[in-house]
Amino acid sequence: MVLLSTLLGLGIALPISFMIQPQYSSTATTQLETPRAQMISKVTEEIAARTGDKNYITAAIERMNSTAFRTEVFKILPVKLQKDLETPLEISGQLKKKLKPYFRKLLNKDSAPPREKISITPERLNMLQKRVLVTGIPSKGIIQITGTCFAQEMATVLVQSYIDIWVALNMETNKSLIRHELGFTRTQRDEYFKQLKEAEKELRFFKQKFEIPPALSSVTDMELQSQLDVLQNKVSNAKERYKKIDDIYLDLVRKEKAVVNNIKVINPPQSPLEPSRNMRIPIILIGILLGAATGIAPILLLDYYRGTIRHNNDVTNAINIPIIGKLPTIK
Numbered sequence: 001m002v003l004l005s006t007l008l009g010l011g012i013a014l015p016i017s018f019m020i021q022p023q024y025s026s027t028a029t030t031q032l033e034t035p036r037a038q039m040i041s042k043v044t045e046e047i048a049a050r051t052g053d054k055n056y057i058t059a060a061i062e063r064m065n066s067t068a069f070r071t072e073v074f075k076i077l078p079v080k081l082q083k084d085l086e087t088p089l090e091i092s093g094q095l096k097k098k099l100k101p102y103f104r105k106l107l108n109k110d111s112a113p114p115r116e117k118i119s120i121t122p123e124r125l126n127m128l129q130k131r132v133l134v135t136g137i138p139s140k141g142i143i144q145i146t147g148t149c150f151a152q153e154m155a156t157v158l159v160q161s162y163i164d165i166w167v168a169l170n171m172e173t174n175k176s177l178i179r180h181e182l183g184f185t186r187t188q189r190d191e192y193f194k195q196l197k198e199a200e201k202e203l204r205f206f207k208q209k210f211e212i213p214p215a216l217s218s219v220t221d222m223e224l225q226s227q228l229d230v231l232q233n234k235v236s237n238a239k240e241r242y243k244k245i246d247d248i249y250l251d252l253v254r255k256e257k258a259v260v261n262n263i264k265v266i267n268p269p270q271s272p273l274e275p276s277r278n279m280r281i282p283i284i285l286i287g288i289l290l291g292a293a294t295g296i297a298p299i300l301l302l303d304y305y306r307g308t309i310r311h312n313n314d315v316t317n318a319i320n321i322p323i324i325g326k327l328p329t330i331k
Contacts, residue, residue, distance in 0.1 A: 005291045022275035026158070064166060
């Protein structure tokens with residue numbers, strides 16, 4: 001009975017073990033630095049990269065775990081990887097997916113028609129979330145991205161896709177830190193430039209009206225000189241305001257162009273050489289153990305309840321009479 005049960009458990013475990021696919025994982029280690037635009041204050045200032053603070057690192061991890069971020073990643077995944085995501089990592093989910101077509105045939109139901117394009121759904125984004133683990137060490141600015149796939153070559157693609165989207169969105173975020181200020185400064189710069197041109201035009205018309213040479217800044221008539229000084233001061237003040245706002249604007253433009261990628265890839269994702277998780281042998285061993293246990297359990301129960309007398313305690317319990325002696329073994 002034990003042998004038959006063991007063979008039966010092995011017979012069930014073997015096909016199940018071949019249905020469960022091995023999993024391949026790839027990990028990339030990155031370091032997130034403080035955005036350069038936040039550190040530059042002067043044109044001649046020397047800037048050395050430094051690790052971002054804990055809140056900045058934590059925010060980056062939360063962003064990569066968000067639904068919006070996973071949506072952007074899913075858009076750039078190859079079709080093969082998108083189909084790979086449809087298979088659950090759990091054993092029960094894989095068995096259900098493998099056996100579902102056979103049950104449909106038994107129930108005489110037509111198979112689902114092939115899909116030309118894989119759409120983005122909450123279920124697929126949830127599957128993507130289960131395939132990628134983003135962890136970090138905020139104190140050191142380290143963020144690790146680990147991706148798991150059934151296709152060996154797709155594990156690296158999955159992790160690299162996360163890095164590519166992260167770099168692209170992070171650049172836009174860094175630039176947006178100064179774009180608002182840059183837009184406001186540009187508006188003020190245009191307004192001050194307009195005021196400067198109006199002041200120069202007013203001064204030019206005044207000189208033309210009284211036939212004062214353009215290069216001349218003083219006249220003998222005190223009344224005209226007073227009006228000329230007012231107009232010249234107006235032009236001078238307008239030039240000074242425009243010069244200051246123009247310097248601020250140019251500094252902000254320089255900062256925007258100085259924004260660089262502050263994500264440093266310490267260890268890029270490597271193609272896995274062997275599975276990170278292979279449940280084939282454990283499933284076979286579990287099948288053998290469960291089969292053997294299924295055969296041993298009824299034997300032990302039968303032996304316990306059938307009432308066979310083998311030991312002194314069995315005799316005492318059965319007839320409630322003390323034992324006064326023991327017959328020797330006759331050979």
